[in-house]
Amino acid sequence: NAGVTQTPKFRILKIGQSMTLQCAQDMNHNYMYWYRQDPGMGLKLIYYSVGAGITDKGEVPNGYNVSRSTTEDFPLRLELAAPSQTSVYFCASSPGDSPVADTQYFGPGTRLTVL
Amino acid sequence: AQSVTQPDIHITVSEGASLELRCNYSYGATPYLFWYVQSPGQGLQLLLKYFSGDTLVQGIKGFEAEFKRSQSSFNLRKPSVHWSDAAEYFCAVGVYGGATNKLIFGTGTLLAVQP
Numbered sequence: 001n002a003g004v005t006q007t008p009k010f011r012i013l014k015i016g017q018s019m020t021l022q023c024a025q026d027m028n029h030n031y032m033y034w035y036r037q038d039p040g041m042g043l044k045l046i047y048y049s050v051g052a053g054i055t056d057k058g059e060v061p062n063g064y065n066v067s068r069s070t071t072e073d074f075p076l077r078l079e080l081a082a083p084s085q086t087s088v089y090f091c092a093s094s095p096g097d098s099p100v101a102d103t104q105y106f107g108p109g110t111r112l113t114v115l
Numbered sequence: 116a117q118s119v120t121q122p123d124i125h126i127t128v129s130e131g132a133s134l135e136l137r138c139n140y141s142y143g144a145t146p147y148l149f150w151y152v153q154s155p156g157q158g159l160q161l162l163l164k165y166f167s168g169d170t171l172v173q174g175i176k177g178f179e180a181e182f183k184r185s186q187s188s189f190n191l192r193k194p195s196v197h198w199s200d201a202a203e204y205f206c207a208v209g210v211y212g213g214a215t216n217k218l219i220f221g222t223g224t225l226l227a228v229q230p
Contacts, residue, residue: 004158040222040223041222042119042205042220042221042222042223043159043205043218043220044220045217045218048217058217090158090159092158092159098209098216099209099216099217099218100147100209100210100211100216100217100218101166101209103149103161103164104159104161104218106151106158106159106160107158108156108157108158109156109157109158
């Protein structure tokens with residue numbers, strides 16, 4: 001099992017550009033999540049998905065969009081990048097049906113800088 | 116409001132010394148509690164979790180944590196630290212209700228290990 005994979009590892013964007021962060025998991029997990037990690041701030045939930053075709057907003061969804069057409073993939077789209085979106089982005093997945101109680105498995109992260 | 120506090124931003128211990136990382140939470144119901152570790156350049160990995168039962172929980176890599184309801188705490192301990200334990204440690208609480216069922220993460224404690 002590769003677990004949770006993310007691409008790219010690093011990216012620099014100019015203000016106003018768009019990009020998609022890719023995330024895939026091969027564990028057949030129902031739940032998938034996108035977090036951002038800012039220095040000294042812990043992780044904040046951007047979006048999550050309970051299964052293919054079902055997504056919902058987390059704590060900080062503004063400026064992002066997601067889709068989930070398959071169980072395996074959960075891409076995160078940034079439209080009109082802003083410096084405030086400079087962060088490290090983590091994708092995670094969890095089995096079962098409880099985002100509160102289940103172990104989450106994290107990808108290695110994407111470090112994004114917006115200049 | 117639901118929250119997790121890790122009062123120590125940075126801790127340095129000598130190799131072989133004991134370790135205690137503090138975590139306090141604010142949540143009205145019975146909490147689901149987690150400790151995750153993030154090694155440099157990596158995603159988060161679960162160390163241990165607590166739902167109910169024995170308040171002393173054993174995890175991977177020789178870590179343990181004790182749930183104290185009266186103190187709203189879930190401190191992480193290790194009797195003898197190894198250089199490979201240098202990492203950032205995050206406490207998290209799983210919360211139900213409101214707009215999203217989710218994990219709330221603390222801001223993390225960065226552990227340095229001196230030879």
